[in-house]
Amino acid sequence: xxxxxxxxxxxxxxxxxxxxxxxxxxxxxxxxxxxxxxxxxxxxxxxxxxxxxxxxxxxxxxxxxxxxxxxxxxxxxxxxxxxxxxxxxxxxxxxxxxxxxxxxxxxxxxxxxxxxxxxxxxxxxxxxxxxxxxxxxxxxxxxxxxxxxxxxxxxxxx
Numbered sequence: 001x002x003x004x005x006x007x008x009x010x011x012x013x014x015x016x017x018x019x020x021x022x023x024x025x026x027x028x029x030x031x032x033x034x035x036x037x038x039x040x041x042x043x044x045x046x047x048x049x050x051x052x053x054x055x056x057x058x059x060x061x062x063x064x065x066x067x068x069x070x071x072x073x074x075x076x077x078x079x080x081x082x083x084x085x086x087x088x089x090x091x092x093x094x095x096x097x098x099x100x101x102x103x104x105x106x107x108x109x110x111x112x113x114x115x116x117x118x119x120x121x122x123x124x125x126x127x128x129x130x131x132x133x134x135x136x137x138x139x140x141x142x143x144x145x146x147x148x149x150x151x152x153x154x155x156x157x158x
Contacts, residue, residue: 018065071102109153
């Protein structure tokens with residue numbers, strides 16, 4: 001069995017938030033329309049991997065909680081729905097261009113760990129989300145960085 005991996009997934013809370021996931025318990029993570037992020041969803045994310053849920057385009061921007069991958073990559077049906085704003089006419093059942101995973105709620109932090117806090121923490125140096133210009137909606141996270149963000153989210157001291 002491969003080792004558990006850690007990820008960060010960005011979402012706009014006005015579209016889907018950690019609170020929404022908490023209410024639904026399990027949900028598909030659809031609408032990713034970047035090839036690198038698609039490849040991660042399709043090829044790399046495995047059942048049991050843990051995910052930091054990052055609220056973007058929010059006030060404040062930052063990590064709001066944790067989810068777990070509970071279904072590995074499969075074709076994103078929203079790409080084939082002309083009524084969906086994620087529609088892509090090039091995606092077909094025979095050639096599904098876009099993929100998604102299912103995630104299940106693990107926990108919501110008492111407060112959002114802001115992007116500014118992440119950037120200010122020396123223990124998170126090199127974490128992709130803290131890098132200038134890093135816009136990828138699905139990105140890997142090192143285990144030590146994941147654990148530090150969890151510590152920050154739960155408000156625990158070192």
